[in-house]
Amino acid sequence: MADEHQLIEKLEQNIATAILGKPEPIQLSLVSLLAGGHLLVEDAPGVGKTSLAKSIAKSLSCDFKRLQFTPDMLPSDILGSNVFLPNRGEFEFRPGPIFTNVLLADEINRTTPRTQSALLEAMSEGQVSVEGLTHTLPTPFFVLATQNPFEFEGTYPLPENQLDRFMCCIEIGYPARDVEKNVLINHREGEPGDKLQSVITAEQLRHLQASVRAVKVEDSLNDYILEIVHATRSHEQLHLGVSTRGAITLYRAVQGLAFIEGRSYAVPDDVKRLVLPVLAHRIVVKGVLHEGRRDRAKAVLRQILSKTPVPA
Known part of the structure; x- marks a missing residue:
């Protein structure tokens, strides 16, 4: 590489x-x-x-x-x-x-x-x-x-x-x-x-x-990504969670970040860094039309990240 x-x-x-x-x-x-x-x-x-x-x-x-x-x-x-x-x-x-x-x-x-x-x-x-x-x-x-x-x-x-x-x-x-x-x-x-x-x-x-595409993503990281994605679908403050396309996109982005940093494998920190830029524009917060929408979405995602166990 x-x-x-x-x-x-x-x-x-x-x-x-x-x-x-x-x-x-x-x-x-x-x-x-x-x-x-x-x-x-x-x-x-x-x-x-x-x-x-x-x-x-x-x-x-x-x-x-x-x-x-x-x-x-x-x-x-x-x-x-x-x-x-x-x-x-x-x-x-x-x-x-x-x-x-x-x-x-x-x-x-x-x-x-x-x-x-x-x-x-x-x-x-x-x-x-x-x-x-x-x-x-x-x-x-x-x-x-x-x-x-x-x-x-x-x-x-x-x-x-x-x-x-x-x-x-x-x-x-x-x-x-x-x-x-x-x-x-x-x-x-x-x-x-x-x-x-x-x-x-x-x-x-x-x-x-x-x-x-050849960057390795361990199965535990796949589960970590899906835990975050599924948490958006049941969160009380969200009207619309992350789609399956969004989950695949986060997976691809994690591969990209690992590759840019010179690694042939992904780590949990790659997922943490990319959750906001990759997912915040895909979720819809309840009671918000457009003004401040992404700020609220980011706050919800940070909350989900803080509660989701990180794989060892």
């Missing part, structure tokens, strides 16, 4: 030159990428959501497309459409921007739920269906979406089935004062992310993703 771990370190360091003082969001982003999931970054405007996404994309030698989501966007603007060719008397499919390796869905919750739902099949199955025909997406395929908090003007809350397609939902937060001073200096000559060079090819990324 030494060579593979060097590749991951190079990737982390490359992103960290543009995103200063945020090792945790960077690592969680790579967990989603290497475990074959998708990433949602939710935070206030201006804290670096799009910069993180662009830095990850530029660090990969893969096809990259960015979509700025707006209220008037249609599903065909994402998926593509069939165009009639009069000279040939037939329709031809023109692929949309979703046909790429890395898709930055910027401010995804500024478009309508109808358009948001265009991503569901792509994120789950790596394919899209247009007018009865199925089109396979390239591999690897990674959706990196950003969204503003729900209480901001002009946002449409992502439905639960859309949220469930994201492996991790993370926040970036404001930087510490000394780090922010370095950010100012770093931006003296322009956007640092624009100067990044790719450090991993698409083939290397596919190899790393395949290696993650």
Whole structure:
């Protein structure tokens, strides 16, 4: 694993030159990428959501497309459409921007739920269906979406089935004062992310993703994951617990984190670190619509973690 771990370190360091003082969001982003999931970054405007996404994309030698989501966007603007060719008397499919390796869905919750739902099949199955025909997406395929908090003007809350397609939902937060001073200096000559060079090819990324699946997860850890998941389904403060897809996603994320840290096996601390970013956006707290929903969800998950016995 030494060579593979060097590749991951190079990737982390490359992103960290543009995103200063945020090792945790960077690592969680790579967990989603290497475990074959998708990433949602939710935070206030201006804290670096799009910069993180662009830095990850530029660090990969893969096809990259960015979509700025707006209220008037249609599903065909994402998926593509069939165009009639009069000279040939037939329709031809023109692929949309979703046909790429890395898709930055910027401010995804500024478009309508109808358009948001265009991503569901792509994120789950790596394919899209247009007018009865199925089109396979390239591999690897990674959706990196950003969204503003729900209480901001002009946002449409992502439905639960859309949220469930994201492996991790993370926040970036404001930087510490000394780090922010370095950010100012770093931006003296322009956007640092624009100067990044790719450090991993698409083939290397596919190899790393395949290696993650080989990480060993002991049966006691499977039981630990399921204890946490089942506790969400019977908790008195929760209206909706974690689905089976959520349990599988946590399992995959645990493999990804262990691999990033240079281990061929997972440990209980991997599960503990990932419960909040992987599960908090999948559960629905009773009596809460959207405001403060994830904070309440995190509090419930911390309570469940504190009560769930850790395997020896």
